[in-house]
Amino acid sequence: DGGITQSPKYLFRKEGQNVTLSCEQNLNHDAMYWYRQDPGQGLRLIYYSQIVNDFQKGDIAEGYSVSREKKESFPLTVTSAQKNPTAFYLCASSIKPDYNEQFFGPGTRLTVL
């Protein structure tokens, strides 16, 4: 089955710790994205990658970092510099950067204690 997997589904971290969220896709898509969702709000773009070894900041990149060493993987690190990290994080991918349909993973809910 082709799709996007995110792990873990729930993640708890202590304040001041970095944490890495996993996103893997087997759809052979070039482009991948990370979004943040807060209660009662739409999704906001954190980072995106159009191709392997390349990524750009989205609207709310401060306190986050990413890497794109493999086509199928786009991990997101939430650093201690992120002031309000508790949120639902969604990964998405699209066939090409300019293709207008994105497919989403199931999400990871991060809670900072």
Add this chain to the structure above:
Amino acid sequence: GNSVTQMEGPVTLSEEAFLTINCTYTATGYPSLFWYVQYPGEGLQLLLKATKADDKGSNKGFEATYRKETTSFHLEKGSVQVSDSAVYFCALILSGGYNKLIFGAGTRLAVHP
């Protein structure tokens, strides 16, 4: 700037009632328009889309028509079911460049038997 505005929820309906969720947008250029659905605790699924004016997107009994003159993309369904209970997001992508999805805040739909 570019933005999407949705009617506030929650929308509460009885089974078999008619559904309308309003969505209007502001965009430079000619966007593609989308409705995504999010079931509790899950990621987003694409429900329908329209890529140019007067296009009608449809799926699973839901419909939306791209109205350029009123900059709207209202979601409708003739007879809702309990299983339609979810959060619905209207979104747009601008043509050209990378695929930045711009989301509305989401509208929660609750359908009662």
